[in-house]
Amino acid sequence: DEISIGIAIGKVILIGEHAVVHGQPALAMPFPATKVKTAIYRKEGSLTLDCFFYNGFFSEVPDRLLGLTTIIRDIVNSFDEKLEDFRIRIESTIPPERGMGSSAAVAVATIRALYDFFRQPLTKEDLFKWANISEKIVHGNPSGIDAATVIGEEPIYYIKGKSFIPFPFKLDAYLIVADTGELGKTQAAVNDVRKLIDLNPQKGRSLIEQLGFLTRNAKDAIESKDIVKLGQIMSKAHLILDKLGVSNDKLNHLVSVAMRNEALGAKLTGGGRGGCMIALAATKDEAIKLSNKLILNGAENTWISNMGVDGNE
Numbered sequence: 001d002e003i004s005i006g007i008a009i010g011k012v013i014l015i016g017e018h019a020v021v022h023g024q025p026a027l028a029m030p031f032p033a034t035k036v037k038t039a040i041y042r043k044e045g046s047l048t049l050d051c052f053f054y055n056g057f058f059s060e061v062p063d064r065l066l067g068l069t070t071i072i073r074d075i076v077n078s079f080d081e082k083l084e085d086f087r088i089r090i091e092s093t094i095p096p097e098r099g100m101g102s103s104a105a106v107a108v109a110t111i112r113a114l115y116d117f118f119r120q121p122l123t124k125e126d127l128f129k130w131a132n133i134s135e136k137i138v139h140g141n142p143s144g145i146d147a148a149t150v151i152g153e154e155p156i157y158y159i160k161g162k163s164f165i166p167f168p169f170k171l172d173a174y175l176i177v178a179d180t181g182e183l184g185k186t187q188a189a190v191n192d193v194r195k196l197i198d199l200n201p202q203k204g205r206s207l208i209e210q211l212g213f214l215t216r217n218a219k220d221a222i223e224s225k226d227i228v229k230l231g232q233i234m235s236k237a238h239l240i241l242d243k244l245g246v247s248n249d250k251l252n253h254l255v256s257v258a259m260r261n262e263a264l265g266a267k268l269t270g271g272g273r274g275g276c277m278i279a280l281a282a283t284k285d286e287a288i289k290l291s292n293k294l295i296l297n298g299a300e301n302t303w304i305s306n307m308g309v310d311g312n313e
């Protein structure tokens with residue numbers, strides 16, 4: 001039958017997660033090694049939704065899909081169309097709840113597919129607006145960095161509430177992403193950081209400011225193509241994230257495995273308390289070696305990206 005397709009790619013936060021919620025900058029880049037595809041088919045009857053953990057009626061979806069179903073309903077209403085006679089199927093290679101932008105990418109792919117299905121023109125502003133409505137329902141009060149990176153499809157220097165600045169760098173270096181296999185706990189980690197700041201403002205604010213300082217330094221290091229310095233900055237950021245209470249044993253373990261195996265730097269990425277870590281390597285051989293070591297030492301999965309040089313892999 002008639003099919004509309006929407007695609008969106010994953011993202012990784014290079015540096016600045018958590019601090020970005022409190023007004024500091026963060027750097028994030030798209031991660032084309034992971035993708036979401038939403039397909040919409042014409043089908044008589046009630047609307048159904050099919051993804052890897054749910055297959056059933058739209059009206060009975062589990063809580064974690066409520067952000068998505070809310071925007072689907074509101075978008076279809078905004079077109080004066082009815083929520084029936086089609087079927088939505090979502091396929092994804094982005095591991096969910098690992099800080100890789102899965103929820104934002106699912107929303108973006110689905111919004112794109114819906115606009116195509118109803119032959120409506122889609123602006124970036126509308127895409128960002130709808131994706132953030134979905135993200136807010138799923139995540140509480142997100143900074144918006146995930147949706148911005150997934151939509152922009154280029155690296156960004158992001159400050160919450162400001163228009164985001166594309167930062168399209170190319171670096172002759174490799175980024176390894178390793179999945180701890182544990183679900184990230186972004187919301188709990190974000191809440192606990194806020195509690196820390198409320199209870200001990202001096203300590204909390206100082207840690208957030210140090211992260212902001214490191215993010216600005218990371219931007220400088222990238223601009224001067226100093227990957228050794230960038231690696232050192234990433235490792236420093238990990239220590240501060242750990243002090244903020246958003247790391248955990250498995251993340252710390254994989255970070256030290258990476259550092260013992262000659263990574264230029266390593267840190268958790270995204271919300272933390274599980275999810276993924278990232279490591280920086282100077283060459284492809286080193287990246288492959290590091291990725292093997294991470295798997296041998298407990299990573300559930302790894303991906304390698306060449307940071308924009310000769311196209312992403």
Ligand code: PMV
Binds near residue numbers: 020
């Ligand atoms: O876990 P993720 O990929 O959703 O990243 C969260 C990033 C935080 O800075 C911790 C939260 C936010 O809203 O920016």
